[in-house]
Amino acid sequence: MTFINYASREINCKIVYYGPGLGGKTTNLQYIYDSTAAQSKGKLISLATETDRTLFFDFLPLDLGTVRGFKTRFHLYTVPGQVFYDASRKLILKGVDGVVFVADSQRERMDANIESLYNLDENLKQHGYDLMKVPYVLQFNKRDLANAVTYDELRKELLRKDEPIFEAVANKGVGVFDTLKAVAKQVLMELRKGSAG
């Protein structure tokens, strides 16, 4: 749920990176953090286990600049991908403005992708959202791996509407900002629609 502060002339939007465990959600945020100028970002907070698996969420506030005199700040969150952290995932989706689904391209992770996408749909519904209407981008990550399935195969299994798809290698930064830009664009365009009543 976007927060518009006319007093401080700020727009705050919440973007959630969703997807199966070890698919690269945290890596997306880490790359954005490492590539952004210090004055444009806050701290990257990771609530992780000892083995660096996300326990609750990762959080990165990002100032993108000014639109029509309003400072735009995107709050980027990841969810824990492991199946048993469903309660955490539900909590983090609360008030979401846009979702990025980070799919793992490896063949053996295809079932995990499908299960996670189904779980996203279910958890959005519980907050009163509809995946078909929420600003949404699909990212095929780990495109550089030898066991990656084809683009068409992933598309066939994971496409839900006409969402933009980006091929990525998140640890090298490939596709990371294209993905973020696409979802940010949808969120801001949605706000334009909303403002027209």
Place this chain on the structure above:
Amino acid sequence: MTTPVVMYEEEYALLKTVISRLCVDANAKFVFLVDKNGQQIASYGEMTDLDTTSLASLTAGNVAATDGLANLIGERGFPVLSHEGEKENIHISIVAGRVILVVIFDERSSLGLVRLRVKRASGEMNQIFEAIDAKVTRERDMGFSFDSPFAEITEDDIDALFN
């Protein structure tokens, strides 16, 4: 998509007045308002180095997780949370069912005093949030918000953000 939460200058000034008075009356170091989605609304106090954006996100996460705990044991939620540290303490409460009020205090104050002052301030803030709701509803009924910053946003504006 859900309707954006809006904060106007007039109500923002009123909230600032309430939280600054709360900070003084409760002998607190810092008072902070954040919405349940983790967006900061207003703050007042002496902790100048505090990372308020992270504080907002973690506070909302904490409240959400505690609500989850409450549900597990059959409660609707825990409207008041308190964390006691060696030097600093945090008192968290829910205002108007959707906004989180955070008070950070040390040994110069006490939990009892903070609770007492928070109760009074919460009542005042409830009224302010009701006024904001009424204003947003009025604007929506009129068709659209005339001073919306988004009505004429273009793809070029958005592209410029990433350059």
